[in-house]
Amino acid sequence: MSVEGRKRPFFTAEQVSWILVAPLLIILLFFLFLPMLTLIQVSFWDYNEWTFFPAFIFDNYVYIFTSNVTFATYWKTIQLTLWTWFFCTVIGFTVAYFLAFHVRSLTWQIALFLLCTIPFWTSNIIRMISWIPFLGRNGIANSALLEVGLIDAPLEWLLFSDFAVVLAFVHLFTLFMVVPVFNTMMRIDKSLIEAARDAGASGFRILIEVILPLAKPGIMIGSIFVVTLVMGDFITVRFMSGGQSTSVGRVISNEIALLQYPAAAANAVVLLATVTLIIAVMVRYVDIRKEL
Amino acid sequence: MERRVPSFYLLGAFFALFILFLYGPTLTIGILSFQGPNGGLTFPMNGASVHWFANLFEQQAVGDFWGAFSRSLILGLMVMVSTVSLSVMAGLAFRERFRGANILFYLTISSLIIPSILVSLGVGLIFNILDWEVQWYSSGFGAQLTWTLPFGLLIMFAVFNRFDKSYEEAARDLGASWWQTIRFVVLPMIAPMLIGVALFGFTLSYDEFARTLLTAGSKNTLPLEIFGMTTNVTTPVLYALGTMTTAFSLGIIMVFLVFAYWMRARSRRLGNDAGKGMV
């Protein structure tokens, strides 16, 4: 490294920052911001069997807000979201708690944590369809239960049901809860827990009164992920419900498939507004940048 | 060492069940991919063979998943390289205050919370309106970056939050230019963490489905091909493909882990503790 005299920089620090973020900004503007504006614009357009064209009509929205299916679909989507969120949170928190406070060596913590994350790196679709031979009428689960004698007839609701959908969601998305919760838990100062223990608190009270409040931001971040992923899903619902349940995402993907882009765009705008509203409420409780 | 409390065993059992839950279905199709030549997609097994793996290497009745696989591989590498370089650049920038930083931050975060299908639809619409052809390497690439870049940037935040600035100041005091400081001090220190960003970038792209769905154009990427196969294939070759891609993903992770371990060992040898305390 050559030692030169400190030169007056060519750019100011702020200009350097701008140059550095420019590629990120350009990509997000073109592939995120502009597409969202386009969605809003196209949602007012008209369409026929094979194409869509500029217009300024409210029909697409009128249909959404007058169809009784819309309400049913949103209600179904929210139910699925809540169930998935509930199970992801309970399971995610428990797993993270075990890893952070009951596994003592750092090496083991990392090893077990990686064990949890590995499936996350493999194909979602493959992981989802893996459930089908497991849950089917003649699948492993039913055969095993019949064998043991717990049931006399195969359980129909194991596959192609809301149960199956939530199960697949939990399977796919729990990791999104485990990771941030584990991250915040690892940052909790262990001396706080020692102090609480010295003050005579039981393990359970420490969990409820010390760890839970401190892990809340992690839970929030995980929840944001889970909620977004479930609300926007269209493929898990189709596969696991055998095409019988409909979420908002599926309505949109159906409309896309039928070339009704403006209708899909209108639905997309409504979904976007709903998700943004939910997330906006959630982020009030957490400062993401501080929590990393 | 304190005595293990009973809750440890309870939670340990819970954890074991969770792992079983995570891996169980994958194992199911792992087993089913060894179906005999006349076997179907469900149990019972109809003999055992590697027929379906061999079948993977033969011409399929429909589709072309080796083509899809190579496209996914190339796209994954493109996304990986862009994600690493752009997030490092943005990460460096965000260490300083600059006008517009907050807006850009929220724009980035919103990219994570906007459902993928909407991004896919929006990008597809833009290309449609502009009368450009959607291609996996243009529109598909861009749409995937809106997913990997926020992750990359968040990891960079985590990295720089734990970064000891005194090394950098020392370099500056010794007269190093801005670029020299970055090149010879900052980058080597954060290098092990970049492995994580690279791994994220590659695998998120390699497995991405929804954002690619309407932006890949006439040639399928692997997840799209797999999706197509779920509707076009009635034989366990689908499971063989699943088992193979899972094995491939695992292989990639292993390569990254070994590489990260090596980088860390190397930086430790060189007396650098930048990676400490990061998982």
Next chain:
Amino acid sequence: MKKIPLKAALSRRSVLKGAAAVTGAAIGSGAITGFPTIWAQNIKNVTLRQFGTGVSNLNEFAAKVSEDLGFTLEMTALDSDSVTQRAATQPKSFDIADIEYWICKKVWGAGNLQAMDTSKIKNYDKIVGIFKSGKLTPESVIAQGTAPHSVGFVDGPNGKSFASSETGWMTLIPTIYNADTLGIRPDLIGRPISTWAELLNPEFKGKASILDISSIGIMDAAMVCESMGEVTYGDKGNMTKEEIDKTMAIFTDAKKAGQFRAFWKSFDESVNLMASGEVVIQSMWSPAITAVRSKGIPCVYQPLKEGYRSWGGGLGLSANLSGLELEAAYEYINWYLDGWVGGFLMRQGYYSAVPSTSKNYMSEDEWGFWFEGKPAQGDIKNPFGKVMEKAGTIRDGGSFYDRMGAVACWNAVMDENKYMVRKWNEFIAA
């Protein structure tokens, strides 16, 4: 893909134009020798990109094309919805569209396809009547719905509206079609099934399925409602809003009562539903039945007293095709109708648009079994060499004339299509 410069291609085209009809025949039969060398080499540089549903976009065809014709055919297999989407919105992504007639009706107006000159089609005269006059035999009654002949012709090369009779300009060259009915698992049902109404019989609660492709599903639904006597249709292929409402109401009630186990979108899903025993009665396509049976599971393509719901598909040319590539496309279509593909498709249980040429590529036993409805003399194998049917079996529904002669309706796109699609989506969402 290597594109021939347009100008060069055009000038070459004027030379070739006259010779095309003659040379086409020669190329079609695989005899490339004797051609002006310049073309024989150039055509090797042509790549045609075809897309369509999995039923007829088999890689086997592409291999045979490069063997027989010397140029490259790239195939992409998609589901029905994606096929429609691509035909309508991505004209640059294909040269040849392998689509169904109802899709043609939907997307023709987009102007992405060009009409074909039937005088360049060598076997045009041998194409079955269904695709020309709409009649299988002179006595036949034309079935309801979007019958292929009704959207098969336009007035001229740039025609936008469909013509009512043969004009010499075809929208799609017909390639494949079949008569569909309900598939059942006789071993799990254990009694004869003879009417479409059985699909909603509460006896099969939780074990029935219907396909979730609106233009096809609505016709199955109409066959069921009509046979139950619940709805009387003026024309099933062109329902009124009230008829659509009534039909969907009956199906929505059934869905809410748990009649359906699942809905399927591609024929392979139906195979898996049936083979795994999740479903015992459902709307199904012929090769799906054979696929289930080839796993050793009993499955019957049940002929029903109300008749069949039929569909047909064909090849359309992209409007962007011109010059050498257009000539190559005509060669390809002539080759398609020449019999090898037809035989291949027939041995999977579909029908070829030119049965007489296909016969040359099938054994007598195969022809007897698949086309004439005779008992199989020996084992019937599919084109991939797998045994489909044992000696002695007779095809469900019998001969070509028995099956195609009993078609009650075709897959349809109606005047009220937008309304129907909405109602269908509401049914799926209910």
